[in-house]
Amino acid sequence: MNRGVAFVTGGTGFIGSHLVEELLRRGYREVRCLVRKELRWLEGLDIVPVRGDFSRIDVLWEAVRDADVVFHVAGVTRARDWATFEQGNITATLNLLGTILEANPNVRKVLITSSLAAVxxxxxxxxxxxxxxxxxxxxxRSKALMEQALRAPRADGPPFAELLPIVVVRPPAVYGPREADIYTFFRTVSRGLCPIVGSGRRPELSLVHVRDLVRGMVDAAESDVTTGQTYFIGSEQFYSWREIRDATLKALGRRALTVHIPPFLVEPIGALVELAGRLTGTYPPLNREKAREIRHACKMCAVDKARRDFGYRQQIGLEEGIQETIAWYRQQGWL
Incomplete structure (x- = not known):
């Protein structure tokens, strides 16, 4: 089926590259991807690279001018300073929407990727x-302000949400081939140590496989009833860390020592890891901000609305998904 032209931002990244593969699988006539430097995971795929970034309005104009659907996946997930989050998640989104409004106001759908972290x-x-x-x-906060900006009156007119067919999706934690943050947990377990905050017995995490997520994203974009709506796209089941540990050990085919970390130590550990990262010039996945989320933020979300409106269902179970993910890490030499 010819589904027309799709434009994807963030297509060179983890979620975006899987989204591009899903669009190609569904038969989109042309898939354009904003590419700043290297193609990375898009190498060898039948896509049209659009060279530039969100500061190049002329580049964005040509990319969205006759697109049927726009998927905005690009964003900043880790940064030491607020200005980087503001530029990457709020300003970039508003630049894109302003360009769509001018160049292609009759676009069929614009999907904006937010996060459970906004809650x-x-x-x-x-x-x-x-x-x-x-x-x-x-x-x-940057994702929450981004969502609010969609619905806020602009200096020169009504909110973007009133002028464009926008749908917002909020993924929870996402895992799968090419993921590099949760990967650190799998790497640690592969080395014989499994850290778990608290007892790990009770369900406390929505964890969605990336292929389930991108399938839901495309379904949301193609649905006639999703305009103006927000959806969580996650797992239908909530997982305990013990379930995640057991599935990981089975996939690895080994044993590991489980270390239970008292919840009150999570934030001090995050601060220490971040400090160590400063000494090596890196900003690690576990940092003070992430530790605060682990300790206090909501980590589970209901998918009832997505199920009702466009038939979303989780198709990849935890054991199957982790098995596939570990196999990919091994194939790539990550484990």
């Missing part, structure tokens, strides 16, 4: 689309 503190433990946004981390 932050959630007393009930399971976020829904009606949960207030009370982010805990700078990353979560």
């Amino acid at each position: 932050g503190y959630c007393p009930g433990g399971v976020a829904t689309e009606e949960s207030p946004l009370r982010p805990i981390s700078a990353y979560g």
Whole structure:
């Protein structure tokens, strides 16, 4: 089936590259991808690279001018300073939407990728689309402000949400081939040590395989009822860390020593790891901001609305997904 032209930002990254593969699988006539430097995971795929970034309005104009669907996946997930989050997650999104409004106001759908982190503190433990946004981390705050900016009046007119067919998706934790942050957990377990915060017995995490996520994203973009809506796209089951540990050990085919970390130590550990990263010139996946999220932010979300509106269902179980992911890491020499 010819589904027309799609433009993807963030296509060279983890989620974006899987999204591009899903679009090609579904028969989109042309898939354009914003590429700043290297093609990375897009190498060898039948895509049209668009060379540039969000500061190049002329480049964005040509990319969106006759696109049927725009998928905005690009964003900053880790940064030491607020200015980087603001530029990468808020300003870039508004630049893109402003260009679409001028160049292609009749676009069929614009999908914006947010995050469960935008919700932050959630007393009930399971976020829904009606949960207030009370982010805990700078990353979560940037995504929450991005969402709010979609619906805020602009200096020169009504909100973008009233002028463009926008749908927002909020993934929880995402894993799968090419993922590089949760990967550090798998690497640690492969070395014989499994750190778990608290007892790890109770379900406390939505964890979605990247292929389930991108399938849901495309379904949301292709649905006629999703305009103006926000959706969580995650796992239908909530997982405990013990379940994740057991699935990981089975996939690795080995044993590991489980180390239970008292919750009150998570933030000090995050600060120490971040300090060590400064000494080596890196900003590690576990840092003060991430530790604060682990300790206090909501990590589970309901997918009932996505199931009701466009038939979303989780298709990849935890054991199958981790088995595939570990196999990929091994094939690539990551493990």
